[in-house]
Structures are given as structure tokens and as C-alpha cells.
Amino acid sequence: xxxxxxxxxESALEARDDKKxxxxxxxxxSDDQIKEIYRAMVLTRALExxxxxxxxxxxxxFYIGSWGQEAAQIGSAYALRxxxxxxxxxxxxxxxxxRGIPVRHLVAQCLGNADDPARGRQMPCHYTFRxxxxxxxxxxxxxxxxQAAGTGMAMKYxxxxxxxxxxxxxxxTSSNDFHSGLNFAGVFKAPVIFLCTNNQWxxxxxxxxQTASESIAAKAVAYGMPGVRVDGNDVLAVYKVTRDAVERxxxxxxxxxxxxxxxxxxxxxxxxxPTRYGGDREAxxxxxxxxxxxxxxxxxxxxxWTKEDDEKVWExxxxxxxxxxxxxxxxxxxxxxxxxxxxxEKVPPHLVEQxxxxxxxxxxxxxxxxxxxxxxx
Amino acid sequence: MxxxxxxxxxxxxxxxxxxxxxxxxxxxxxVGVNGGVFRATEGLYQEFGGERVIDxxxxxxxxxxxxxxxxxxxxxxxPEIQFxxxxxxxxxxxxxxxxxxxxxxGGQYTCxxxxxxxxxxxxxxxxxxxQSTEAYFCHTPGLVVIVPSTPYDTKGLLxxxxxxxxxxxxxxxxxLYRATKDEVPDDDYVVPIGKARTVxxxxxxxxxxxxxxxxxxxxxxxxxxxxDVEVEVIDLRTLVPLDVDAIIESVKKTGRVVILHEAxxxxxxxxxxxxxxxxxxxDSLEAPIVRVAGYDTPFxxxxxxxxxPDVARVSDAIKKVVxxx
Numbered sequence: 001x002x003x004x005x006x007x008x009x010e011s012a013l014e015a016r017d018d019k020k021x022x023x024x025x026x027x028x029x030s031d032d033q034i035k036e037i038y039r040a041m042v043l044t045r046a047l048e049x050x051x052x053x054x055x056x057x058x059x060x061x062f063y064i065g066s067w068g069q070e071a072a073q074i075g076s077a078y079a080l081r082x083x084x085x086x087x088x089x090x091x092x093x094x095x096x097x098x099r100g101i102p103v104r105h106l107v108a109q110c111l112g113n114a115d116d117p118a119r120g121r122q123m124p125c126h127y128t129f130r131x132x133x134x135x136x137x138x139x140x141x142x143x144x145x146x147q148a149a150g151t152g153m154a155m156k157y158x159x160x161x162x163x164x165x166x167x168x169x170x171x172x173t174s175s176n177d178f179h180s181g182l183n184f185a186g187v188f189k190a191p192v193i194f195l196c197t198n199n200q201w202x203x204x205x206x207x208x209x210q211t212a213s214e215s216i217a218a219k220a221v222a223y224g225m226p227g228v229r230v231d232g233n234d235v236l237a238v239y240k241v242t243r244d245a246v247e248r249x250x251x252x253x254x255x256x257x258x259x260x261x262x263x264x265x266x267x268x269x270x271x272x273x274p275t276r277y278g279g280d281r282e283a284x285x286x287x288x289x290x291x292x293x294x295x296x297x298x299x300x301x302x303x304x305w306t307k308e309d310d311e312k313v314w315e316x317x318x319x320x321x322x323x324x325x326x327x328x329x330x331x332x333x334x335x336x337x338x339x340x341x342x343x344x345e346k347v348p349p350h351l352v353e354q355x356x357x358x359x360x361x362x363x364x365x366x367x368x369x370x371x372x373x374x375x376x377x
Numbered sequence: 378m379x380x381x382x383x384x385x386x387x388x389x390x391x392x393x394x395x396x397x398x399x400x401x402x403x404x405x406x407x408v409g410v411n412g413g414v415f416r417a418t419e420g421l422y423q424e425f426g427g428e429r430v431i432d433x434x435x436x437x438x439x440x441x442x443x444x445x446x447x448x449x450x451x452x453x454x455x456p457e458i459q460f461x462x463x464x465x466x467x468x469x470x471x472x473x474x475x476x477x478x479x480x481x482x483g484g485q486y487t488c489x490x491x492x493x494x495x496x497x498x499x500x501x502x503x504x505x506x507x508q509s510t511e512a513y514f515c516h517t518p519g520l521v522v523i524v525p526s527t528p529y530d531t532k533g534l535l536x537x538x539x540x541x542x543x544x545x546x547x548x549x550x551x552x553l554y555r556a557t558k559d560e561v562p563d564d565d566y567v568v569p570i571g572k573a574r575t576v577x578x579x580x581x582x583x584x585x586x587x588x589x590x591x592x593x594x595x596x597x598x599x600x601x602x603x604x605d606v607e608v609e610v611i612d613l614r615t616l617v618p619l620d621v622d623a624i625i626e627s628v629k630k631t632g633r634v635v636i637l638h639e640a641x642x643x644x645x646x647x648x649x650x651x652x653x654x655x656x657x658x659x660d661s662l663e664a665p666i667v668r669v670a671g672y673d674t675p676f677x678x679x680x681x682x683x684x685x686p687d688v689a690r691v692s693d694a695i696k697k698v699v700x701x702x
Contacts, residue, residue, distance in 0.1 A: 085450075119483030130485035135449060136478060143474055146439055150446020150454075157402065157428050157452070164446075176466065180439030187434055342484040343518050345542040348571065348618035 005261060006230045008237040009298050016302060027236055031303050037078055037235055038299065039313055041070040041292050044094030046317035047103060048266075050325060051110060051124070055270040059329070060110045064125045066091040068233070068265030071291030072197045073167065074098055075238030076258070079246050080165060085133045085151055087144035087166040090125050091197065095167075099132040103324040113331040119342070120334045141202075142168060142175030145194065149181045152190030152255070163191040163249040165242075171202025173216050182257065186223040191249035193242060194257045197232060199264035204277040220257035232260030233291040236298075263289070336364050378560040383553055386528035386561055387417045387493070390535035391455065393565055395425055398453065401539060404431040405440055405457035414459055415495060415554060437467035441492065445474050448488045453539060461496035461548065462505045468513075475544045476519035491538045491545045496524075497589045497639050498685050499552035504676035509588075509640035514546045515616050515649070521545045521570060522616040526591035528559035530614055533568030541570065550589035557592065573620035575627070579607035582699055583627040585650055586637040587613040590686060594637055597691035606699050616646055624650065625657050632663035633701075635694045639685055642670035664701035667694045 012027050029037075048065035055063040066073060069091060077086065077095035086095050093106055105117055109127050112120035118128045118136070128136035135151075138144060148166035155162045172178055173196060185192045196216050200207050213219055220227025226248075230241045238260055245256035267274045274280040299305035340347055340355040347355070381389060395401045403418055409432035412419030422430040433440050437458055444454035458464045464471065471492070478488035498507035514522050521543045525531040531549070538545040576591065577598050586594040591612045598608035609627050613620065628634055634654060636647040647668040654666060669686045677684050 087446075117483055117485060118481065121481045121483055126481070128482035128485050130482065136482040136486060138474065138481075140469055140473055143442065143469065146442030146470070147446035147449065147474070149439075150443030151450045152446070153431075153443060154447040154450035154452050157447075158450070176436075176438050177442055177470075180434070180436045180442060183434050183436070184439050184443050188431075342480045342482075344479075344521070344618075345487070349621065350618060 004229070006228065006237045006241055007234050008240055009234045009294060012236065013298065013301055029236070029239070034295075034299060034303065037074055037239075038295050039317070040074045040094055040098045041235065041295065042313050043097050043103070043317040043320065044070050044074065045292060046314070046321045047093060047097070047106060049318070050321045052270060054110070054325065060124050062124045062270055063110065064090050064269040065266055066094065068290060069197055069199055069262050070094055071235035071295070072195070072232040072238055072260040072262050075235040076165060076193070076195050076242040076260070079239050079242035080163070083133065083160070083162045084246070085135060085148070085162065085164045087135045087148040087151070087164060088127075088137055089144065089167045089169060089172065090137050090139070091169070092167045093125065093127065096127055096129050096132055096134050099129070099134065101129045101132050101134070103320050104328055105129065107321070107324045107328045108331065111328055111331070112333070113328060114334045115328060115331045116334070119338055142172040142177035142181075144168070145172065145175070145181030146177045146184060148192050149184040149188070149190050152185060152192040153188050155191055156188070161250045163193060163246055165193040165195055167195050167197060169202060170196060170198040170200065170207045170210055170216060171205065172196070173219065174210055182219070182223040182225070182255070185255040186225050189252065189254035191252075192255040193245045193249060194255060195242070196257065196259045197262055198259050199262050201264050201268065201279055203268045203272060204279065215259060217257060217259040223257070225255045225257055227257040227259065229259045229261060232262030233289045233294060235291055235295050265290070336362065378562055380558050381528045381532070381561040382555045382558050383525070383528050383531050383549060384415055384417050384555060386531040386559075387535060387549065388419060388421070389561065390532045390539070391418065391421060392424070394536060394539045395421065395429065397565070398539070400451060400453040401455060402429045402431065402447065402452055403455045403457065404433050404444060406433060406435055406459050408432060408457050413457060415551065417493070418457065437463055438470050441467040441470040441475060441490070444490045444492070445470060445478065445488055448490045449478070449486050453489055453491070455491045455493060455539070458492065458494040460502075460506050461494045461510060462508050464494060471514070471520075471546075472517045476517050480519060487542045488544050489542050491535070491547055493547045493549060495551035495554070496548045497550050497552055498676060498681050499589065501678070501681065503678040507676045507681065509638065509671065511548055511616060512640060512644055512646050515646055519544065520617060522548070523570065523614065524548045524550065524588040524616060525614060526550065526553065526588055526612050527557060528561050530568050530574070532561050533566055534570065534614065536565065537567040537570050540567065548588065552589045553592070568614070571615045571618040571620055573623040574612045574614055575623070576610040576612050577608065579609035579631070581607045581631055582609065582633040582635060582695060583624070583631045584608050584610045584635050584637060584691070584695070585613065585624060586610065587616065588639070590637045590639055593686060593688055593691060597688045597695060600688065600692055601695050606695065608695060621653055621657070624654065628654055628658045629661045632661050633698045634662070634666045635669060635691065635698055636666065637669045637686055637691055639671050641673050642668060643673050645670050664698045667698050669694045
């Protein structure tokens with residue numbers, strides 16, 4: 001049930017050099033598709049570079065990134081259709097970008113301004129993009145795992161062939177909701193892909209302190225579903241195992257647990273200092289396995305990808321992020337009365353009263369056309 | 378008109394809405410084949426099948442978490458938590474997910490889960506089958522909290538809840554499940570959420586209560602009437618949103634208030650009501666507000682009849698407040 005760690009990229013290159021080699025996993029992605037994947041990975045990293053810098057400069061309050069984990073999210077999300085739902089943890093911004101959510105909307109969310117589709121209600125990186133079937137990100141760990149099972153059950157009840165993917169880290173496998181989520185999905189054969197991004201750390205705790213299980217994938221056995229381990233920095237391998245799991249789910253064969261082995265190359269968040277617990281040393285030895293570097297190498301060998309091609313992709317990505325930041329920094333905060341909206345379907349009398357009190361004591365200032373005095377939280 | 382108790386009223390509302398709206402699904406422990414431990418979902422599995430009346434694994438956080446996921450996809454899940462005392466493993470899914478999903482997504486998603494659960498004592502169930510902890514949920518913005526006290530209101534309020542867009546905690550006073558009977562229309566009707574009911578009119582004192590305490594209040598009011606004290610009994614029916622106007626209007630008329638609930642006194646919802654009256658109608662008060670509530674102990678087993686407010690304790694409070702000068 002749980003075997004070795006699947007890798008595709010290197011063996012695909014070998015197979016290319018040696019046409020007689022057999023039994024190597026095939027890659028059914030066109031050159032253009034591989035480039036699309038690469039661009040999404042680069043854009044995800046470019047957003048993080050800028051997000052982290054904005055936090056350091058005090059222009060946003062917080063940022064939580066996925067440095068080194070771009071392959072696990074992009075490779076898996078690339079295996080989905082648009083009607084499939086994404087229940088992300090807080091490190092999968094790239095999956096929203098891949099679905100065409102404009103960078104501006106992610107930046108707006110981090111700024112909490114009036115352009116944020118979630119109306120400035122959550123701290124940075126806690127996105128919701130209903131248009132992209134991207135559910136709301138929660139801070140408590142694991143809550144989305146059982147929700148994905150419920151959505152999967154609803155898809156099945158509605159006789160759709162859509163599926164859900166639920167992302168979570170190694171720390172989340174200790175949570176109640178991991179257990180209930182996998183258990184429900186197993187019992188009801190819900191079309192769910194559980195993708196554990198095992199980045200080896202839950203803030204300061206290594207995975208060995210999280211579980212005594214020989215692997216996370218091994219836990220699948222107890223829930224009556226297949227568990228697979230994949231090199232989470234090999235984007236083509238992640239794509240392949242996810243595609244297989246999606247196919248099973250669409251065919252009514254139930255859920256799959258995927259353990260994508262990767263590494264958190266940065267801190268847990270901008271509020272974390274990995275030197276306190278040795279998290280920085282381990283990250284260092286993963287640098288050579290950087291998933292973006294690996295895919296670039298692959299494309300150089302297989303697709304004749306050039307230095308110029310690469311520079312253009314990075315330039316475009318960084319430019320898009322820079323433009324988004326400069327545009328969004330001019331956008332005002334959500335209006336004061338929005339504080340009281342969306343609590344209930346209609347604003348109930350007690351909230352009307354509280355809203356009126358706020359507007360009386362803090363009357364809204366006249367709108368500025370430029371956000372020159374805009375203060376970041 | 379058919380005569381129903383609260384259990385059959387719950388059942389009738391669920392059946393009616395499931396026939397009318399294929400988004401409504403029921404899930405929980407033993408709710409399917411067995412029809413629920415209190416029989417509230419009896420016959421639904423046979424009529425609607427296992428896809429819509431779902432016997433789940435035994436995990437409350439799973440039941441509520443799955444219901445949240447179903448609601449996001451457009452269904453109207455009705456999870457049953459077998460006893461309110463068992464809800465705590467699901468507390469995070471209730472207060473941080475179900476209650477907040479609309480707000481935190483900026484209204485992109487709604488989460489119309491109607492969570493039914495029996496609450497309260499009087500069934501010799503010890504503290505794991507008896508508590509009244511509605512205040513936890515009233516303290517959580519985003520939740521509607523409903524506590525019916527009659528079969529008629531039960532059907533009408535549950536129907537209203539199932540047709541709304543808000544997440545609801547629907548607390549069923551299990552002590553009254555089979556204790557009261559009403560004529561309940563077969564037709565579809567709703568009792569509006571957020572409206573209190575004046576059970577009995579009176580001009581000397583306002584007695585505010587809800588759920589299982591309503592019959593106790595009615596009996597105490599009847600006894601007071603024997604001594605020419607006319608008590609106005611108000612059944613709140615909905616705690617959030619609260620019918621503040623109904624409370625204040627009555628208090629302005631009577632000037633004297635007793636608040637009655639089964640939940641423990643400290644931090645109970647009665648404190649909230651007392652504060653609202655103090656903020657809005659202090660000039661009308663002719664006596665201090667008195668609360669009659671469960672004691673601040675864990676819910677006992679053998680002595681439960683002494684823990685729960687009874688007619689003697691309510692009568693004592695009425696006397697104290699009426700005689701205050």
C-alpha cells in the first residue's frame with residue numbers, strides 16, 4: 001500500500017537519454033503545460049519575495065509563505081479541473097494564482113483593503129476566492145480537512161464528478177479533524193484528495209515529534225484508502241500521483257492520502273525565527289533540491305529552455321507583483337459599516353445599534369482619491 | 378388539526394422541508410435507521426434514504442465539520458448532536474467555522490447549518506445529559522440561537538431556520554419533548570426568528586424565560602394570580618437575535634423583573650437580559666432585577682430536582698420583587 005517515494009523528473013531525463021529504458025513513468029504534459037506550471041511556481045515565489053519584504057518594511061502585518069513548497073501545491077492543483085474545490089491551508093497561495101485569481105486580489109487580501117474579496121476580514125494569506133472554488137483559509141490547524149470530506153459527500157449526493165483537494169501540513173496530521181476527515185471520507189467514499197505537504201516542521205517541532213508512524217502515508221491504511229509518498233519537490237511526480245488520485249475519486253473509488261515530502265526553506269511565518277530550533281540548518285541542505293531550480297534544469301535539458309527565457313519569466317512575475325502592490329496600496333480600507341455586515345444574512349437590530357454608535361463616534365472621513373495617508377495595520 | 382408533542386413537531390418540520398427542498402439533509406449519530414435516540418428523525422431514513430439521512434461515525438467535530446463542508450457546497454445540512462453535553466469536541470467547528478464562515482469570507486460563502494440538539498435536565502441523565510450551556514453560543518457572533526418551548530413553535534421555528542441563510546443552534550428542551558402537546562397545523566407555516574411570545578399578560582411583574590423553564594414560569598404565574606399578583610410571562614423563543622423591544626415594553630409596563638433560566642447563574646444569559654434592561658429601562662424599575670437560575674455547580678445526578686429552578690424558587694423570587702419598596 002505504502003511503497004517508496006515516487007520521483008519522475010530525473011528518471012524521465014534518463015529515459016530520454018536512453019530510449020531503450022522501460023518502465024519509467026511517462027509524462028503526459030506538453031511543453032506548454034510544463035511552462036505554465038513553471039510560471040505559476042515562479043509567480044508564487046515572486047509574490048512571497050515581495051510579501052515578506054512588505055512585512056519587513058511594516059507595510060503589511062504578516063506573511064506566511066511556501067518557499068521550497070511550490071511544486072507540491074502547483075503540481076497537485078494542476079491535476080484538477082476548475083469545478084474541483086480547493087480547501088487550502090495557509091501555504092497554498094499558488095493554487096489560487098494557478099486558477100487565474102489576479103495577483104492584485106491576493107495583495108489586496110494581505111493589505112486588507114476594499115479590493116479584498118473577503119473584505120479585509122482576516123490576517124494576510126488567509127484567502128477566500130469563491131469564484132475559483134477556493135474555500136476560506138482558517139488559522140486553526142486541520143479544520144478544512146473534515147470540511148473537504150463534507151463537500152465531497154455533497155458532490156457525491158449531487159451526482160457530480162467533481163472532487164475536493166484538502167491541503168495540510170505534517171503538524172495537522174495530529175489534529176482531530178485529520179482523523180475525522182479521513183475517517184468520514186473513507187466511510188462515505190467521498191471524492192477527496194488529502195494532500196499532506198510534509199515540510200518536516202510544525203513551527204519548531206520536527207515531524208519525528210509529531211508522530212511515531214513510519215510515514216504519514218502509512219496512516220491511510222487505517223482509513224481504508226491508498227497512501228502514497230511522493231517527492232514533493234518533483235513537480236511532475238506530484239502532478240502524476242495527484243492525477244491518479246483524482247481519477248480514482250472521479251470514478252467513485254474514494255479518497256487518497258498523498259504525502260508530499262518537501263522542506264520549509266523559510267521560517268514558519270514572518271513572526272518565526274528558525275535559528276532558535278535549528279530549522280535554518282536543515283533548510284540549507286534542501287536548497288539544492290529547490291523545486292523551481294529542478295524544474296528549470298529539467299526544462300533546459302528537455303525543452304531547450306534558455307537563460308533568456310528564464311529571465312523573462314522572472315521579470316514578468318516580479319513586474320506583475322510590483323504593479324499589483326503599487327495599485328493596491330492606493331486602495332482605501334473597507335468602509336466602516338462593513339464591519340457589521342456578513343455576520344448574519346441581514347444586519348440584526350443589535351448590530352444596527354452598534355453600527356450607529358460607531359458611525360456617531362467615528363464618523364467616516366471624506367473619501368480620498370489617492371491613499372496618500374493610508375496607514376497599514 | 379393533528380396533535381403533536383415536541384418530538385413529532387421536530388420530525389414534522391424536517392419531513393416537510395425535506396419533501397420541499399432537496400438541499401436539506403440530516404446527519405448525526407443514530408439518526409438514520411434508528412431514527413435518533415429521541416426518535417426525532419424517525420421514518421426519515423425510510424422515506425428519504427441513506428444519502429439524505431446519514432448515520433455518521435461517532436465524532437461530533439466530524440459531524441459539524443462535514444456539515445460545514447456540505448453547506449458551503451449549497452446543501453442545508455441538519456446535524457444532530459445527540460446531547461448538547463457532547464458538543465464540545467465540535468466547539469471549534471461551531472464557533473470558528475460554522476459561525477464565522479460568512480464573515481471571514483466577506484460574504485462569498487454562506488454556511489446555513491441548522492444544528493439541532495437536545496439540552497437541559499430533568500431526565501435523570503447526570504451532567505453529561507443535562508446541561509444548559511446556551512450562553513457559549515449566544516456569546517459567538519454569527520450564530521442564531523433558538524430555544525422553543527411548545528410543539529407549535531418548534532415546528533414553526535425549525536421551518537424558519539431551515540429556510541434562512543444563517544447558521545442556527547436549535548436547542549430542544551428534552552424534558553418537554555413528550556411533556557406538552559399542541560394542535561399543530563399540517564400546513565406549512567413559520568414562526569418568525571427573533572420574536573418573543575407573551576405567554577400570559579400581567580401588570581405587576583415581568584417574568585422572562587425560555588425553553589424548559591416556560592411551563593415552570595406559567596405555573597408560578599398561576600400561583601401568583603391566586604394572591605392577586607398579575608405576572609406577565611415572556612417566552613423569548615430566540616436568544617440571538619433577541620426581541621429586546623418585547624422585553625423593554627413589558628418592563629416599562631410592570632417595573633419589576635424576574636429572569637428565569639435553567640443554566641448556571643454566573644455568565645448565564647440572564648445577566649445579558651438584566652444588563653439590557655438596566656441600559657434601557659432603569660427609570661422604569663421599581664425593584665432590583667432578580668435572576669432565578671441553575672446553581673453554579675456542575676449539574677448533579679441524584680439532586681437534579683433541587684438544582685433546576687422549580688415553582689417554589691420562582692414564587693419566592695416573585696414575592697421578593699413584588700414586595701420590594
